[in-house]
Each structure stands twice: as structure tokens, then as C-alpha cells.
Amino acid sequence: MRLDIILRVAAKFILAPLLLFALYVQFHGDYGPGGGFQAGVIAAAAVILYALINGQAAAERIVPGPLVERLVPAGVLIYAAVGVVSMILGDNFLDYDHLAHDTVHGQEWGVFLVEAGVFVTVFSSMIAIFYAFAGRRPT
Amino acid sequence: MTLAVLQHHLPVLVVLMPLLGGLLVAIIRHPAASWPIAIAAAAASLAGALALSREVAANGVISYALGGFPSELGIEYRVDAVNVLILVVVSFMALATLVFARLSVASEIDEGRQPWFYTMMLVATAGLLGMAVTGDAFNAFVFLEISSLATYTLIALGRDRRALVAAYQYLIVGTIGATFYVIGVGLLYLATGTLNLELIAERLPEVTSPRALLAAEAFILVGIALKLALFPLHAWLPNAYTYAPSAATVLLASTATKVAVYLLARYIFGIFGLHREFGDISGASLLILLSLAAMFLASAAAIFQNDVKRLLAFSSIGQIGYITLGIAIANSDALTGAFLHIANHAVLKGAAFMAIGAILYRCGSERLDDLAGIGRAMPVTGAVLTIAGLALIGVPGTSGFVSKWYLVAGAFDAGKGWLALMIVASSFLAVLYVGRIMEIVWFRPPGRVALAAAEAPGGLLVPMVALATLTVLLGIAAYWPAEMAHSAAEALLGVRP
Amino acid sequence: MTFVETLASEATRYVIVIVMVAGLYTIIARGNLIKKLVGLSLFQSSVYLLYLLPAKIFGGTAPILDDRFEVYSNPLPHVLILTAIVVGIGTLALGLALAIRIKAAYGTIEESEILARDAARAEGKERGA
Numbered sequence: 019m020r021l022d023i024i025l026r027v028a029a030k031f032i033l034a035p036l037l038l039f040a041l042y043v044q045f046h047g048d049y050g051p052g053g054g055f056q057a058g059v060i061a062a063a064a065v066i067l068y069a070l071i072n073g074q075a076a077a078e079r080i081v082p083g084p085l086v087e088r089l090v091p092a093g094v095l096i097y098a099a100v101g102v103v104s105m106i107l108g109d110n111f112l113d114y115d116h117l118a119h120d121t122v123h124g125q126e127w128g129v130f131l132v133e134a135g136v137f138v139t140v141f142s143s144m145i146a147i148f149y150a151f152a153g154r155r156p157t
Numbered sequence: 158m159t160l161a162v163l164q165h166h167l168p169v170l171v172v173l174m175p176l177l178g179g180l181l182v183a184i185i186r187h188p189a190a191s192w193p194i195a196i197a198a199a200a201a202s203l204a205g206a207l208a209l210s211r212e213v214a215a216n217g218v219i220s221y222a223l224g225g226f227p228s229e230l231g232i233e234y235r236v237d238a239v240n241v242l243i244l245v246v247v248s249f250m251a252l253a254t255l256v257f258a259r260l261s262v263a264s265e266i267d268e269g270r271q272p273w274f275y276t277m278m279l280v281a282t283a284g285l286l287g288m289a290v291t292g293d294a295f296n297a298f299v300f301l302e303i304s305s306l307a308t309y310t311l312i313a314l315g316r317d318r319r320a321l322v323a324a325y326q327y328l329i330v331g332t333i334g335a336t337f338y339v340i341g342v343g344l345l346y347l348a349t350g351t352l353n354l355e356l357i358a359e360r361l362p363e364v365t366s367p368r369a370l371l372a373a374e375a376f377i378l379v380g381i382a383l384k385l386a387l388f389p390l391h392a393w394l395p396n397a398y399t400y401a402p403s404a405a406t407v408l409l410a411s412t413a414t415k416v417a418v419y420l421l422a423r424y425i426f427g428i429f430g431l432h433r434e435f436g437d438i439s440g441a442s443l444l445i446l447l448s449l450a451a452m453f454l455a456s457a458a459a460i461f462q463n464d465v466k467r468l469l470a471f472s473s474i475g476q477i478g479y480i481t482l483g484i485a486i487a488n489s490d491a492l493t494g495a496f497l498h499i500a501n502h503a504v505l506k507g508a509a510f511m512a513i514g515a516i517l518y519r520c521g522s523e524r525l526d527d528l529a530g531i532g533r534a535m536p537v538t539g540a541v542l543t544i545a546g547l548a549l550i551g552v553p554g555t556s557g558f559v560s561k562w563y564l565v566a567g568a569f570d571a572g573k574g575w576l577a578l579m580i581v582a583s584s585f586l587a588v589l590y591v592g593r594i595m596e597i598v599w600f601r602p603p604g605r606v607a608l609a610a611a612e613a614p615g616g617l618l619v620p621m622v623a624l625a626t627l628t629v630l631l632g633i634a635a636y637w638p639a640e641m642a643h644s645a646a647e648a649l650l651g652v653r654p
Numbered sequence: 655m656t657f658v659e660t661l662a663s664e665a666t667r668y669v670i671v672i673v674m675v676a677g678l679y680t681i682i683a684r685g686n687l688i689k690k691l692v693g694l695s696l697f698q699s700s701v702y703l704l705y706l707l708p709a710k711i712f713g714g715t716a717p718i719l720d721d722r723f724e725v726y727s728n729p730l731p732h733v734l735i736l737t738a739i740v741v742g743i744g745t746l747a748l749g750l751a752l753a754i755r756i757k758a759a760y761g762t763i764e765e766s767e768i769l770a771r772d773a774a775r776a777e778g779k780e781r782g783a
Contacts, residue, residue: 051716055736091183091276098177101169108162111169113225140740147747154754230730295734302741309748318759322768325752329681329690332745336698339738340674343705346731 022071029071036064044137048126054133058140066148074152083149086142093139100131164212168221168234171205171244172287174198175251179279188268191275192259198279199252202286206244210641213241220292228292228353235292235355238644239496243289243419245641246500250411250507251282257620258404261514265402266314274314278408281307285416294342294352297420298335301384305331308413311405312397320400323393330393334383341376344369345428358428374429381424385417387481388451391474398470403514406466410473410510411503418477418499422484422492426649444485449579451478456586460593465513465523468590469506472549475587476502479580483564486576491567492646493639498560500638501548501631505556508624509545512538515613515621520606525594530603534610537618539598541625546591548628551584556631559639666707674700685765687753691746698742705731705738 044057069077100112107116114128115121163170178198182191213219213236221234236244255278266274284304291297309331313324346352348369349360364370379390386394394414398406425440452475459471476498483495515538516531517523532539548555561580568576613621631638673696680693709731717726757763760771 049718055740088184088186091180095177095180095184098173098180101173105162105166105169110222110225111166111173112223115225150751151754295737299737299741302745306741306744306748309752313752313755318756319772321752321756321759322772325687325749325756328745328749328752329694332694333678333681333697336701340701340704343701346705347708352730 025071029067033064033068036067037061040064044133047133048129054136055140058137059144061137062141062144062148065145069148069152074149078149081145083146083153086146086149089138089142090146091139093135093137093142096135096138097132100128100135104128164208166221167205167209167212168219168236168290169223171202171209171248172283172290174201174205174283175279175286176283179276179283182272182279183276186272188271191272192255195255195258195275195279196252199248199255199282202282203245203248203252206241206248206286209236210241210245213238214644229351229356232296233292233353233355234290236290238641238648239423240289240419242496242500242641242645243416244286246503247282247285247289247412247416250503251278251408253507253620253624254278254404254408254411257407257511257514257617260614260616261404261518262402264518265316265404270314274311274402274405277307277310277314278404280304281311281408282412285412288416289419292354294345294354294357295339296352298339298342301335301338301420304413304416305335305384308405308409311409312401314405315400315402317400319396323396323400327393327397330383330390334380334390337376337380337383339380341373341378341380344373344376348373354423354427361428370429374424377424378421378429381417381421385414385421385481386474386477388447388455388474388478391451391455394474395467395470398473399464399467403510403517407507407510407514410469411507414473414477415480415499415503418480418484418495421481422495422649425484426487426651441485441487444481445576448478448482448485449583451475452482452579452583453586456583456590459590460586462590463525465516465525465528465594466510468525468594469509469513472587472590473502473506475583476506476549478583479561479564482576482580483567486564486567486571486573487650488567488571489643489646489650490563490570492649493642494560494563494565494567496642496645497556497563497635497638500642501556501560501628504624504631505545505548505628508541508621508628509549511617511621511624512542512545515617516610518617519610519613522606525597527604527606528594528597529601530598530607531610532599533603534607535612537622538613541621542598543595544625544628546594548632550587550591554629554632556628556635558632559635563639563642666703670700670703670707673697673703687756687763687765688750690765691749691753694749695742695746698738698745702735702738702742705735 040057040061043052043060044054047053047057065077065081068080100114102111104113104115104117105111109115112128112132114124117124117127175198178194182194185191185194209219217237219236220228221236222228223232223234225231255275258275258278262271262274281304284300284302284307287300288297288304291300309324309328312327313321315323342352345357348364348366349357351357351360361370383390398410401409429440455471455474455478459468459475462468462471480495480498480502483491483498486492513523516528516535519535520527520531522528544555548557551557551561561584565577565580568574568580612618677693677695677697677700680696681690684690684693709728714725714727715723717729753763756768760768762768762771
């Protein structure tokens with residue numbers, strides 16, 4: 019823990035751009051390659067990097083394990099809820115046409131919300147997998 | 158939402174209900190809340206499936222475009238006479254299993270893991286229902302993997318450390334099977350440019366490269382055969398059934414392989430055609446050969462097992478042989494028999510595994526020798542096991558008789574009287590292994606375990622007795638299920654579009 | 655066709671088949687549970703390539719409609735494989751988790767040793783009974 023000053027400093031520089039890049043990938047998904055899957059993995063990578071440098075306990079203070087385990091189903095729930103809302107609005111499941119004032123904006127909103135759900139699930143799944151493997155005590 | 162709107166969304170609601178239920182259980186993660194949510198979700202799903210079956214009987218095929226995309230681009234859920242039967246069977250068995258699960262799970266699984274168990278049960282159910290309802294080849298793969306991953310987890314929750322190895326082996330084999338399937342689907346997509354099963358069938362005649370189709374067919378059929386444990390590909394099944402928690406075994410044995418059989422029938426009749434020749438042999442004769450091997454060899458292996466769950470697992474492999482035999486004979490009667498057997502076997506194997514689960518709950522053992530005289534201590538459980546055993550043999554008055562009757566009639570109809578003889582002959586093997594259980598359960602003097610046992614509690618008895626009663630009812634008044642199975646057979650054969 | 659295009663269309667197919675068979679061979683031939691999972695991942699990766707190969711069109715751009723472009727890549731296989739990759743990650747994570755639990759329960763991750771230990775225990779039980 020004392021000989022890794024380069025790692026610590028480098029990590030500090032990388033972390034913020036990493037999270038920013040995740041947001042960029044998430045929101046730029048409308049105009050170019052990107053979306054919730056990729057952004058979720060990148061954001062999770064930031065947390066995992068933090069855990070690698072500062073230890074899992076420090077990482078769990080920021081992103082607690084129980085929270086992560088609930089975010090996994092919550093993301094899928096967001097996805098499914100968008101589908102249910104579109105059903106209530108009179109369309110088929112996951113048909114976003116009536117989520118906004120016209121179909122183009124409706125589709126944009128639908129994809130945006132669904133991608134948010136995907137982001138939450140992918141982000142938390144990756145961290146949950148990491149916690150599960152890294153947090154294992156030798157038996 | 159009015160009822161008509163709800164009706165319109167039924168194909169997706171049937172799958173969505175257990176999925177949402179599973180998510181809720183995982184978010185709340187309270188042992189007390191898990192079971193009611195699971196029951197509500199499964200009941201809603203069953204209600205949806207029953208409503209769908211009424212609608213299909215009245216109006217024919219229902220098509221539902223997910224996301225409102227045309228079927229060429231998007232995913233189409235397509236409910237017809239064939240898969241509505243599967244939907245009813247799966248959702249019904251899921252509900253019965255979950256009713257049974259409350260006490261069984263409480264005694265077999267750590268409290269902290271119980272919510273996860275219910276989540277996985279519901280997700281597996283949603284995956285199986287999705288496989289049945291979807292009309293999209295790749296979507297079927299996704300649902301196949303959803304249900305499989307949940308299943309591996311369920312098996313690994315078993316108490317014995319061998320459950321872990323069983324889950325691992327099933328994971329490897331199951332993933333190979335699913336990957337084979339997806340390779341085949343990829344080749345079909347390259348050849349036809351679509352993933353919709355109906356459109357693939359429409360465009361197949363235009364495909365210029367027969368080799369690509371042959372490869373696609375081989376990959377898809379072998380992949381599905383791995384999942385349904387068709388005879389030489391069954392090695393994963395006995396360990397998985399034996400070491401999984403009782404409730405998980407009930408769900409697996411009564412639904413998982415059945416949905417894979419449905420998918421096999423869908424591909425054989427809907428897309429590839431049964432009578433394609435591979436060199437000198439036709440697909441049909443190969444399937445008949447493998448079915449016969451399953452009926453005789455797996456049933457024979459069942460006779461020599463010392464663990465009741467493993468015995469019933471081998472019996473399952475044999476019974477799947479009857480179903481695939483009906484598919485291979487491929488006339489109206491035989492297919493009716495095959496689909497009836499899908500439903501009947503689901504119910505009777507469910508009852509049998511529930512009885513074993515109840516014995517495990519009271520005695521903590523499922524070794525055959527420990528069950529000596531258990532029938533006197535647990536008469537109702539013993540009676541359920543007996544009824545299920547008689548139905549496995551195919552005794553008149555039980556559901557097993559009806560489905561075998563149709564199979565035999567189909568064999569004669571196809572001019573293959575010797576197959577009818579084989580069906581009857583293999584039933585004698587069932588007499589042997591069922592007889593072995595019966596002898597131990599009823600006629601041996603009660604052993605140490607049986608003397609300490611008491612009748613199973615009501616929470617376990619109710620679903621068990623319900624399934625056993627259904628087994629008898631389906632054998633006496635077989636009109637309604639036979640009608641459903643018959644229209645499924647006709648739909649597959651294309652007699653009624 | 656330029657050399658690069660030939661290489662891309664022909665060589666990739668051979669690579670796909672080689673990776674596929676190598677993965678399958680590893681699953682069957684290796685007794686180590688982790689190595690089997692490596693084989694499984696290779697096997698699945700070959701399928702990703704199988705889908706992506708015909709989806710990539712030379713000169714094609716991302717399928718977001720715009721007046722400046724005429725040729726687009728086919729988005730469907732990409733989306734399908736994104737799904738398949740996610741499924742693959744789930745399978746791999748579950749497989750590794752099982753391998754860890756097996757190691758904790760048996761003290762080994764060699765298939766032959768696991769089977770031997772189970773057999774030995776079953777024998778011991780028979781003798782004890």
C-alpha cells in the first residue's frame with residue numbers, strides 16, 4: 019500500500035474522465051455507437067478500478083454491496099416499466115410512439131429510458147460480479 | 158385498462174408476470190414476502206394462459222408485434238394451438254410447484270437464500286414461457302438462456318456438494334447446446350435474411366444453398382436435443398434432477414424438457430420437414446431409433462437405481478422417448494399422443510417428485526432402502542406416489558394410459574404395428590421400476606426411518622393430491638386435454654392453418 | 655477485390671471455424687474446470703464472429719440515417735451479438751462462481767479428482783452402513 023504511489027496518482031487522474039466518458043457513451047447512443055451496455059461497463063470499470071487501488075471496503079463505502087444487489091433487478095424493472103407504460107398508453111409492449119407528443123420524440127424518450135435501465139443493470143451486475151469474486155474470504 | 162385491452166396484451170403479459178414477480182422478489186428480498194409475490198405472479202400467468210387458450214380456440218392464431226415493429230424486423234409473439242397448450246402446462250405446473258415450495262424450500266434452503274430461490278424459479282418460468290410464446294428464432298435463444306441460467310442456479314442451491322458439480326456439468330452441456338442452436342439460427346439468418354420462424358419457412362424454398370440449410374438443421378436439432386435430453390445426449394439430466402432442491406426438481410422435470418420438445422417439434426414441422434434424407438437414413442427413422450433407445454435403455458437403467466430421485470430422473474428420459482416417438486411417427490393420432498404425454502407426464506412426474514420431496518421433508522432421506530414401509534407412516538404421500546407410478550406404467554384409468562393409447566393408435570395408423578408393440582413392451586420396464594418402489598414403500602416392514610416419520614403437512618399435501626387427482630381425472634375424462642392436443646397436432650401437420 | 659478484402663472475407667471464415675473447434679476441443683479434452691470455461695468462452699466467441707462477419711459491409715457506416723451516406727452496416731446482427739455477449743458473460747460468471755464453490759467443497763477443480771472423491775465417499779458410506 020505504500021509502494022503504489024504511481025498507481026494511486028494515475029487512478030485519480032483516470033477516474034473522473036472514465037465516469038465522464040461513460041456518460042458521454044450513454045447519451046451519445048442516440049447519434050453514434052454507444053448506449054447503456056457500453057456505458058454501464060465503463061462506469062463499472064471506474065468503480066472496480068477504485069476498488070483495486072483503495073480496497074473493496076473503500077469502494078463499498080461509495081457503492082454499497084446491498085445497494086448493488088438491488089440495482090440489478092431495479093434496472094430490469096425500469097426496462098419492463100417502460101414497456102408497461104407504453105401498454106397503458108395504448109400501444110404494444112415496448113412501442114414508444116405515444117410516450118411524447120409525436121412518434122419521433124416518443125421513440126427517442128423510450129429508447130432513452132430503456133437505455134437508462136440497461137445502464138443501471140449492466141453497471142450493477144458488473145460490480146456485483148466483482149464484489150462476489152473479490153470479497154470472497156479464503157476458506 | 159379495460160378487459161379488451163388486457164386481452165390484446167395477453168401474449169406478452171403471460172411472460173411478463175413471472176418476470177416482474179421475480180424482479181420484485183429480488184428487490185424486496187424478504188423471506189416472508191417472497192412466497193406470496195411468487196404465487197400471485199404464477200397465478201396471473203396461469204390465468205393469462207387459460208384466457209389465451211380460450212381465445213385461440215375461438216379465433217385461431219394470435220400475433221403480437223413487440224414494440225410495434227413489423228414481423229420482418231421486430232420480434233413477433235405468436236400464439237397458436239400448439240404453444241398455447243405448452244403455456245397452460247408450464248404456467249400451471251409453475252403455480253403448483255410454487256404452492257409446494259413454501260414448506261419444502263423453508264426446510265431445504267438457508268433463509269438468506271430463499272428470496273433468490275423464488276426469483277430464480279420465477280425467472281426460469283418466465284424464460285420457459287417466453288420460449289414457448291415467441292415466434293422469433295433468436296428471441297427463443299435468449300429465453301432459452303434466461304431459463305437455463307436460472308436453472309443452473311436452482312440446481313446449485315441443492316444441499317449436497319454434488320449439486321455444484323451437477324450444476325457445473327449442466328452449465329457446460331447446456332451452453333454448448335444453446336450455442337449450437339444459435340449457430341444454426343445464424344446460418345438460417347444468413348440464408349433467409351430473417352429471424353421470424355414463419356418468414357423463414359416462407360423463404361426456405363428460395364434458398365439456393367442446400368448445404369447451409371443442412372448445417373443449420375444439424376446444429377439446431379442437436380442443440381435442442383441436448384436441452385431436452387434426447388437419448389444419447391441425456392447425461393446431464395440424472396445428476397441435475399437428483400441433487401437439485403425438491404421444488405426445483407419438480408419444476409425442471411415437469412416443464413424444462415417439455416418446452417425444448419415443443420421447440421423441436423416447431424422446427425421439425427414448421428421449418429425443416431421431418432422426412433429429409435441424410436444419405437441413406439431419414440430424419441424420421443433416426444428419431445424413432447433414438448426414441449426407442451431412450452424408452453428401453455433409460456427405463457432399464459431406472460430399474461437399477463438406489464436413489465428414488467435418480468430413478469425417476471432416468472424414467473423421465475424414457476418418457477421423453479415416448480414424446481419424441483410420437484413426433485417421429487408424425488400422424489394426427491401420434492402427435493396428439495405426444496402432446497397429451499407432454500401434459501400428462503408433466504402432471505404425473507410433478508406429483509411423483511412432490512411425493513419424494515415430502516418424504517425428504519419428513520425423513521431427510523431419499524435412498525430407496527430408507528423408504529421401507531414409509532407408506533404406513535405417510536399413507537397419503539404413498540398413495541400419490543402410487544397413482545403417479547401407475548400412470549407412468551400406463552394403467553387404464555390414469556392419464557398415462559390415454560397418451561399411450563393415442564401413441565399406439567398412431568403407430569398402427571402409420572402402418573408400424575411393431576412400434577405399438579415396442580410401446581407396450583417398454584411399459585413392462587416401467588412396471589419393474591415402479592413395482593420396485595411400490596414393494597419397498599408398501600410391503601416392507603417399516604424401517605428405522607419410516608417409524609420416525611409422520612404424514613406430510615398440509616402445505617405439501619394439497620398440491621401433491623391435486624396433481625394426483627388431476628392424473629386420474631385426465632385418465633377418465635380426457636376430452637378437454639385431448640381436444641387441445643388434437644388441435645395442436647392438426648396445427649403442426651398443417652391440416653388446419 | 656483487394657488483398658485486404660479477400661483476406662477479410664475468406665480468412666475470417668477459417669479463423670471462425672478454427673476458434674470454434676479449438677473451443678469445443680478444450681471443453682471436451684481438459685479436465686480442469688477453469689480451462690473448460692476458457693474453452694466455452696472461445697466457443698461462444700467464434701459464434702459472435704460468425705454473426706458479425708456478414709454484417710460488416712466495406713464502406714458502410716453506422717445505421718443512423720443521414721443524407722450524406724448511402725451504405726450502412728446491418729445493425730441487427732450487432733444487436734443480436736450484443737445480447738449473446740451479455741448472455742456469455744452471465745454464463746461465464748456463473749461457471750466461475752460454481753468452480754469456486756466446487757473448490758471450496760472438494761478442495762480441487764480437476765474433474766477426475768472430484769469424481770474420485772465422490773466415489774470414495776459413496777464407498778465409505780456403503781461400508782459404514
